[in-house]
Structure formats: C-alpha cells, structure tokens
Amino acid sequence: MIYEVKVYFPAGIPLDAQGPTLLAFERHLRSLVELDVRVVKDLKGDDSRLRVMMTPAQRAKL
Amino acid sequence: MNEEFLAHTITDSPILAGALMLDHSKIGWWRDRVEAWDRGEKIAPVTMDVAWTRKCQAACSFCYAQAQSSEGGEITREIAFQFLEDAAEIGVKGVSLISDGESSMVDFYADSIVHGAKLGLKMGVGTNGIAFDRAILEQILPHLSYFRVNFSAGEKKRYAEIMGVKQAVYDRVLENIRTAVEIAARDNLAVTINMNLVSDPKDADQLLPFARLAKSLGVKYGIIKHCATDPDGILKVDYADYAALEDTFRQCEALSDADFRCVVKWNRLKDEGKRAYSKCFGTPFVLQMSGNGLVAPCGPLFNEKYRAFHIGNITKTRFRDIFNSPRYWEVITYLGSDEFNPQERCAVNCLQHLTNDWLFKFKTGQVVFPLTPAPVHPEFL
Numbered sequence: 456m457i458y459e460v461k462v463y464f465p466a467g468i469p470l471d472a473q474g475p476t477l478l479a480f481e482r483h484l485r486s487l488v489e490l491d492v493r494v495v496k497d498l499k500g501d502d503s504r505l506r507v508m509m510t511p512a513q514r515a516k517l
Numbered sequence: 518m519n520e521e522f523l524a525h526t527i528t529d530s531p532i533l534a535g536a537l538m539l540d541h542s543k544i545g546w547w548r549d550r551v552e553a554w555d556r557g558e559k560i561a562p563v564t565m566d567v568a569w570t571r572k573c574q575a576a577c578s579f580c581y582a583q584a585q586s587s588e589g590g591e592i593t594r595e596i597a598f599q600f601l602e603d604a605a606e607i608g609v610k611g612v613s614l615i616s617d618g619e620s621s622m623v624d625f626y627a628d629s630i631v632h633g634a635k636l637g638l639k640m641g642v643g644t645n646g647i648a649f650d651r652a653i654l655e656q657i658l659p660h661l662s663y664f665r666v667n668f669s670a671g672e673k674k675r676y677a678e679i680m681g682v683k684q685a686v687y688d689r690v691l692e693n694i695r696t697a698v699e700i701a702a703r704d705n706l707a708v709t710i711n712m713n714l715v716s717d718p719k720d721a722d723q724l725l726p727f728a729r730l731a732k733s734l735g736v737k738y739g740i741i742k743h744c745a746t747d748p749d750g751i752l753k754v755d756y757a758d759y760a761a762l763e764d765t766f767r768q769c770e771a772l773s774d775a776d777f778r779c780v781v782k783w784n785r786l787k788d789e790g791k792r793a794y795s796k797c798f799g800t801p802f803v804l805q806m807s808g809n810g811l812v813a814p815c816g817p818l819f820n821e822k823y824r825a826f827h828i829g830n831i832t833k834t835r836f837r838d839i840f841n842s843p844r845y846w847e848v849i850t851y852l853g854s855d856e857f858n859p860q861e862r863c864a865v866n867c868l869q870h871l872t873n874d875w876l877f878k879f880k881t882g883q884v885v886f887p888l889t890p891a892p893v894h895p896e897f898l
C-alpha cells in the first residue's frame with residue numbers, strides 16, 4: 456500500500472525551503488514507520504495557462 | 518508480447534545504425550566516471566537534457582511536458598550562457614536542447630548553441646522544426662552533433678492533428694529538414710540529421726508514412742520510439758498495444774538501406790516498459806533541467822508535486838553552485854538508495870531508463886565495460 460502524504464505550504468514560504476523540508480519529512484517518516492511513504496507537495500504544478508496563451512499567439516504567426 | 522518480438526530486445530546485442538547506437542545506453546564507455554561513482558565519489562553528469570523555455574508552438578498529444586509544470590523563472594540569454602559555462606566547467610560533456618519546451622522559440626537559441634560548442638560541449642537539439650530558416654540552420658548546424666526533428670506522423674492532415682498545428686506547418690518543417698540535409702551534405706558536416714516519431718498505438722496508421730517520408734528526405738535515420746506515460750495518468754498509453762504493431766514496425770525497419778536507417782526502439786517497448794532494476798542510478802549521469810530553470814534529477818519529477826526532489830533553479834542560483842551544494846548530492850543519492858524504488862514510484866520509460874538498467878546490472882555483476890570502440894556521440898547517453 457502506498458501512503459502519499461500531502462504537505463500544504465501557505466504563500467510566503469520560499470520554494471528553496473520547501474524541497475529540503477519535504478525530503479527530510481519523507482526520510483524521517485520512513486525511518487519511523489516501515490511503510491511506503493511518499494511525501495509530496497499539495498499543489499500540482501499547472502502552467503497550462505502559459506502554454507495555452509502562448510500557443511495561439513505563436514500559431515497566428517505561422 | 519511474443520518471443521519473436523522479445524528477440525529484438527536482447528540487451529547485449531546492440532542494434533547499431535552504422536556506428537550509431539540508438540537503442541542502448543552508452544554509459545559503459547564512460548568507465549572512469551562510472552568507476553568514480555562506484556567508489557561513492559560525486560561525479561558530473563555526462564549528459565544534460567535542458568530547455569530554454571517551456572513555451573511551444575505545437576500541442577502534441579503525446580507531449581510529456583503536459584505533466585512537468587512547476588514554479589520557476591525565465592531563462593535569459595545571460596543565464597543560459599552562464600549555465601553552459603558552468604556545465605563545461607563542471608565536466609558535463611553533452612547538452613541537448615530538447616523536451617519540456619521548444620527551445621528554438623527564444624531569441625538566443627542559435628547563439629547558445631554556438632556558445633556551448635565553443636566551450637567544448639557537444640551540443641544536440643530535438644525540435645519541432647518550425648522556427649527555423651536557412652540562415653539559422655547555416656549558423657547552428659556546424660556546431661551540432663545531432664539535429665533531431667520530432668515529426669510524429671507522415672501525412673499532412675494527420676501530422677496537423679497529432680502535433681496540434683496547422684497543416685501549413687507540415688510543409689514548412691519539411692522544407693527546413695530538406696535545407697538542413699542540403700547544408701550538411703554541401704559542407705560535409707558531422708551533424709547527424711534525423712527524425713523522430715513518438716508512437717502512440719492509436720496513431721499507428723502514421724508509422725509507415727513516417728518511415729517512407731524520412732527516407733525520402735535524406736535524413737540519416739528515423740527513430741520510432743515509445744510514448745512515455747506519467748504516474749498521474751495525464752498521458753495514457755497501454756504498452757500492451759505495441760505488440761500488435763510488431764509487423765508494422767518490421768516493415769518500417771525494412772526500409773533501411775546503406776544511406777538510411779529506420780530504427781525501432783525495441784528496448785523501450787519490451788516488457789511493456791516495466792523496470793527490471795530496483796534502484797535509480799542513472800540521474801547523476803543524465804541530469805535534466807526544465808525550461809523554467811528548474812534543475813531536477815529527471816523530467817518525470819519536474820512537476821511541482823515532486824518539490825521534494827527539486828534541487829535548484831538557475832534563474833536564482835548559478836548551476837555550478839547548485840551542483841556544488843549539499844542538496845544536489847542529497848537528492849541524487851536518495852534516488853539511488855534503498856528508500857526509492859523506481860519500479861514502484863516512477864512511470865515507465867524515463868530518459869534514464871536504459872542507463873539505469875546498465876548501471877544496476879553493473880552494480881550486481883551482470884555486465885562489464887565494453888571493449889569495443891565507443892559509438893558515435895558518446896556524450897549523449
């Protein structure tokens with residue numbers, strides 16, 4: 456069984472701090488429990504707006 | 518998948534296209550670096566796949582970039598050039614401007630290729646081939662090891678559907694490929710011009726038209742490769758469906774002759790893409806960078822969800838400093854540790870897959886360093 460732990464970061468917490476925190480959390484939790492723990496950020500990256508906005512603009516020039 | 522199909526996938530029998538190795542990892546020819554890594558030393562990547570932007574004019578149905586969104590910045594000319602200088606200084610050998618975005622959309626694209634080559638880096642590009650003209654091709658081709666055009670169809674109407682562009686783009690890209698072939702032949706350039714089709718089984722009607730088209734254009738080879746899938750199910754391909762295409766793949770390969778090879782990446786298609794190795798050893802040798810500057814071990818971990826494995830961003834920190842940071846080796850070694858099993862955590866067929874496979878076999882005494890001369894372009898694993 457996979458145990459996906461989601462961590463929510465409120466605005467203002469630097470990205471540079473989030474990554475090491477998530478990895479440290481995962482390593483620590485896995486050391487405490489013998490479970491398939493995976494710590495992920497509770498935000499799925501989505502820059503589809505950027506891609507969608509760009510695509511018509513670029514296509515129009517073709 | 519039947520035994521006849523699997524017979525194509527014997528990993529100790531490299532399928533060579535001339536002196537080109539296209540369906541295996543070349544990591545075995547980097548003996549010094551592998552031995553250093555085996556001793557636990559921190560090593561520089563041999564190859565880096567990078568992008569200068571996440572933008573793209575096309576909207577290919579199979580594009581993995583759809584799953585790779587993350588927080589990042591804009592890579593400027595200055596940042597890109599610094600990155601190349603740092604990469605060369607650190608010991609990176611080959612830089613591919615490929616995937617995640619269409620790097621040719623930035624105005625410093627050609628200059629960056631020239632700059633990278635002058636630094637001693639081998640430069641390669643994978644592109645949709647749209648934003649080129651003769652002048653750009655004349656400028657970049659002498660400095661490239663390979664020029665690969667992703668052209669995942671053979672017929673104009675289907676090309677437009679699959680690549681998400683107007684039909685007129687088909688003619689433009691074909692003209693650019695013809696021009697590139699002409700320039701390379703005219704000047705006897707070392708650049709390998711080739712075409713690439715990402716095979717989604719539902720678009721199998723385009724396999725043979727693609728192979729015939731590639732041959733007619735005079736490119737060195739045409740590659741037919743798998744479609745990668747992501748763990749979150751954005752890209753949906755059933756690898757079991759590739760078995761039914763075996764005869765068509767064979768027909769494509771049969772178009773090969775002395776001047777042209779059509780190569781199916783059988784090693785990527787076998788076992789439905791499942792991994793035989795339980796540790797990810799490949800990322801210190803093949804590292805990736807997103808078009809927003811994010812440095813991460815691999816493309817499948819680009820997404821913001823996987824921030825735990827994000828190492829740094831060149832729009833904020835120079836690459837040499839990212840590489841020299843404790844964070845770099847912490848992430849890389851975690852992926853190669855007992856705590857991270859790619860069989861369970863990763864989607865099939867990542868960029869590092871065949872390198873991972875070789876390194877795992879090396880660590881477990883199943884392979885030794887090859888004695889034959891290195892194939893062409895060893896800098897691109």
